[in-house]
Amino acid sequence: MTSQAAFRTALLDPEAPTPAGLITPEGATATRRFDVYRNNVAVSLAEALETAFPVLHKLVGDAFFRAMAGVYLRRHPPRSPLMMGYGAELPDFLQGFAPAQSLPYLPDVARLELALGQAYRAADAAPVDPAALAALPEHTLPRLRIGFAPALRLVASNHPVHGIWAANAAGGGKPVPRAETALVTRPGFDPMVDALTPDQGRILAALVDGAPLGDALHTGGPAVDVGPLLAVLLQRGAITSLTAEEPGP
Amino acid sequence: MFDACPRHSLPALPGVGYKPQHFSAIMADAGPVGWLEIHAENYMGAGGQPRAQLRHLSDRFPVSVHGLGLSIGGEGGLDPDHLARLKTLCDWLQPASFSEHLAWSSHGDAFLNDLLPLPYTAATLDRVCAHIDQVKDVLGRQMLLENPASYLAFADSEMEETDFLSQVARRTGCGLLLDVNNVFVSATNLRQAPQAYIDAFPLDAVGEIHLGGHDEDSDETGAPLMIDSHGRDVADPVWALLDETLDRIGPKPVLIEWDTDVPDWPVLADAAQRAAAALQKVSA
Numbered sequence: 001m002t003s004q005a006a007f008r009t010a011l012l013d014p015e016a017p018t019p020a021g022l023i024t025p026e027g028a029t030a031t032r033r034f035d036v037y038r039n040n041v042a043v044s045l046a047e048a049l050e051t052a053f054p055v056l057h058k059l060v061g062d063a064f065f066r067a068m069a070g071v072y073l074r075r076h077p078p079r080s081p082l083m084m085g086y087g088a089e090l091p092d093f094l095q096g097f098a099p100a101q102s103l104p105y106l107p108d109v110a111r112l113e114l115a116l117g118q119a120y121r122a123a124d125a126a127p128v129d130p131a132a133l134a135a136l137p138e139h140t141l142p143r144l145r146i147g148f149a150p151a152l153r154l155v156a157s158n159h160p161v162h163g164i165w166a167a168n169a170a171g172g173g174k175p176v177p178r179a180e181t182a183l184v185t186r187p188g189f190d191p192m193v194d195a196l197t198p199d200q201g202r203i204l205a206a207l208v209d210g211a212p213l214g215d216a217l218h219t220g221g222p223a224v225d226v227g228p229l230l231a232v233l234l235q236r237g238a239i240t241s242l243t244a245e246e247p248g249p
Numbered sequence: 250m251f252d253a254c255p256r257h258s259l260p261a262l263p264g265v266g267y268k269p270q271h272f273s274a275i276m277a278d279a280g281p282v283g284w285l286e287i288h289a290e291n292y293m294g295a296g297g298q299p300r301a302q303l304r305h306l307s308d309r310f311p312v313s314v315h316g317l318g319l320s321i322g323g324e325g326g327l328d329p330d331h332l333a334r335l336k337t338l339c340d341w342l343q344p345a346s347f348s349e350h351l352a353w354s355s356h357g358d359a360f361l362n363d364l365l366p367l368p369y370t371a372a373t374l375d376r377v378c379a380h381i382d383q384v385k386d387v388l389g390r391q392m393l394l395e396n397p398a399s400y401l402a403f404a405d406s407e408m409e410e411t412d413f414l415s416q417v418a419r420r421t422g423c424g425l426l427l428d429v430n431n432v433f434v435s436a437t438n439l440r441q442a443p444q445a446y447i448d449a450f451p452l453d454a455v456g457e458i459h460l461g462g463h464d465e466d467s468d469e470t471g472a473p474l475m476i477d478s479h480g481r482d483v484a485d486p487v488w489a490l491l492d493e494t495l496d497r498i499g500p501k502p503v504l505i506e507w508d509t510d511v512p513d514w515p516v517l518a519d520a521a522q523r524a525a526a527a528l529q530k531v532s533a
Contacts, residue, residue: 002368002403004324008356011365021368021404024468025440030401032469033438036476037400040363048362077359081290081318081331121294124301150295189298 010034011041012074045073045086052087053113055168056106068097084121088114105159112165112193115153115184119191122151127237133230140244142214146207147241148233151186154196154205162195185236194232199224204233212245259284259311259345259457261500261532263524265517266315266479266507272302274514276309281525282518284345286313286504292342293334303342311345313457313504314338318360321380321394322353322367332387339388346457346502348393348426349384351377351414368403369413374420381421393456394418395426398463398477399435410435411449424456429494430487430506434463434475443490452498460487460524461506480509483520488527495531503528 002021010016018034046069050057057065076089091107091114094100127149136144155161162182163175170193181201183194196204199220206216217226233239262283267275275282285306292299306312318331339347352364367373377394384392394417396410408416418425427450436443462481468474483505495501503524507517 002405004353004356004365007365008359008361011361012359022401023404024401024470025438026470027404033401033474036466036474037363037365041361044362078362079358079360081320081328081355081360082293082334083290083318083360083362084294121297121299123295124297151297186297189301 011038012077014038042070042073045078046070048083048086049073049090052117053090053110055113055165056090056110058168059103059106059109059164060100064099068094068100071097084117090114105157105161105164108155108157108159108161109164111157112155112161112182112184115155115182116191116193119151119153119184119186120189122149122186125149125151125240128234128239128242130234132242133234133239136242136244142212143245144213145210145243145245146213146233146239147243148208149186149238149240151184151191152208152238153184154201154208155182155184156198156201156205157181160195162193165193166195183232183236185233185238187235187237192236194236196229197224200226200229204229257311257343257345259313259502261502261528263521263528264313264502264504265521266504267306267312268507268511269299269302270511271514271517272306276305279310280518281521282310284311284313284502286315286506289314289316289335289338289347290318292338307342307344312342313346313348313502314342314344316347316349317364318354319349319380319384320353320355320360321349321384322351322365322373322377323355323380324353324376325356327380327383328355332384335384336387339390346393347388347390348395348457350395350397351410351417352397364397366397366399366401366403368405369408369410370405371407374413374416377417378420381417381423385421385423391423393424393426395428395459396431396450397435398428398431398475400438400474400476402439409449411446411451415451415454418451418454423454425451425454426457426459427452427455427494428459428461429490430459430461430463430483431477433484433487433490434477437473437475440472443486444493447490447494447497452494455498455501458491458494458501458503459506460491460503460520461508463487478509479506481507483523488523491524491527492530495527500528500532 006019018031022030024030049069078086091110094107160175160180162180166172181196203216203220206219260283264284267285460483461479464476464478466474505520
């Protein structure tokens with residue numbers, strides 16, 4: 001009997017012998033024929049990764065990417081038939097993948113590409129009118145709570161993660177060496193990436209966690225002007241609600 | 250030719266496997282294409298462009314939902330989360346048809362992203378029938394089950410694939426999706442006559458036909474080994490097999506599948522036109 005457990009193990013292990021009981025029309029062991037399934041699995045998973053991580057692919061080149069994918073897909077086969085989410089463990093995998101250690105920004109680039117995929121298929125949401133924020137009385141702003149579109153993602157990095165991504169995906173210039181937080185939004189159907197400073201990124205992360213604006217500002221330090229951050233969020237349609245509470249008695 | 254409610258059954262016309270890059274062309278002029286098929290798993294996100302396009306398409310065309318990930322032949326139980334996602338999609342879209350494969354693709358916690366083969370035994374038959382009954386209970390609709398493309402055989406098999414499918418259809422009441430390219434690929438690979446497979450197939454259960462392209466390779470003995478790739482034109486012997494099949498069963502919904510190296514719309518529309526001509530020949 002050929003169990004699916006034995007079949008599965010041999011599919012993912014190129015060194016394993018063909019499982020017993022799989023035969024050619026002549027009754028011989030179906031070695032080359034089993035390899036068709038082996039090849040289908042490895043190639044389809046590697047291609048899924050290539051589709052989901054195009055900038056990573058460009059950064060490391062075809063040969064490196066294929067070799068890396070071959071190791072990854074055997075260590076982390078998909079755990080769900082939803083292939084759109086495949087590769088979720090790739091950033092952490094790259095962190096520990098010895099051949100990738102000379103490019104320490106790769107895990108963050110992979111995180112950004114995962115975030116782009118999540119934003120692409122996130123739930124739709126109606127943004128607030130960009131004028132709504134300016135219309136709020138100023139004394140209510142410290143207690144303002146902001147609701148965000150489900151597509152919004154933040155990728156904080158010690159590297160210029162936005163710059164590296166933009167230089168390779170969007171024809172941007174040479175990245176400036178600095179820490180950046182990438183902001184992913186989806187104004188229409190196409191996700192967009194903007195660069196935030198680490199301080200802006202911390203403020204936004206606090207707002208996303210539900211902190212009122214006044215509290216969130218403390219996480220960014222006193223020198224941060226929150227205006228440009230709110231402007232980009234409004235422009236990208238990333239704000240879906242503004243809840244301004246009157247100060248308590 | 251059409252039902253009273255055209256979006257709720259597949260018409261006996263050519264359909265194509267939908268690819269997002271063809272959205273504008275299809276909405277402008279679908280030519281001979283009368284319905285579309287989507288891969289269920291690509292539309293299980295919460296929102297965004299895939300769902301928006303699908304909403305527009307389903308206003309204009311009957312849509313068939315074709316699953317790739319249910320692992321109906323799996324030794325373990327069906328994944329309840331995946332079944333629930335399918336139900337959510339079908340409840341939202343109200344498709345004209347739902348189909349899946351006689352294959353397995355998940356084992357333990359791994360999804361292997363391929364349609365893997367099954368031994369045709371009494372135990373497999375019981376399992377597949379139980380899973381199809383479960384799908385029907387959850388989705389509240391009957392499904393079509395597709396014959397696989399095979400590269401090898403199992404020493405354990407106790408019956409022919411056509412007998413197996415006949416029994417599945419009889420025991421569960423499900424319909425069958427006859428993939429004529431898979432018939433050609435499997436028959437070539439297993440040294441059988443494709444016509445004999447069609448002769449033995451329970452043709453009265455066929456609710457849909459698939460056509461696709463295959464690649465030609467060879468095994469270690471130099472014998473031909475056909476690979477079901479969906480990456481090129483439908484081969485001439487497969488078109489001939491379609492004609493023979495339609496002669497026997499009359500017009501059916503016929504799908505052109507093209508999933509890799511996807512061509513521009515006019516190439517797909519040409520293939521659909523050829524399917525339209527084949528259907529025309531057998532229309533009263």
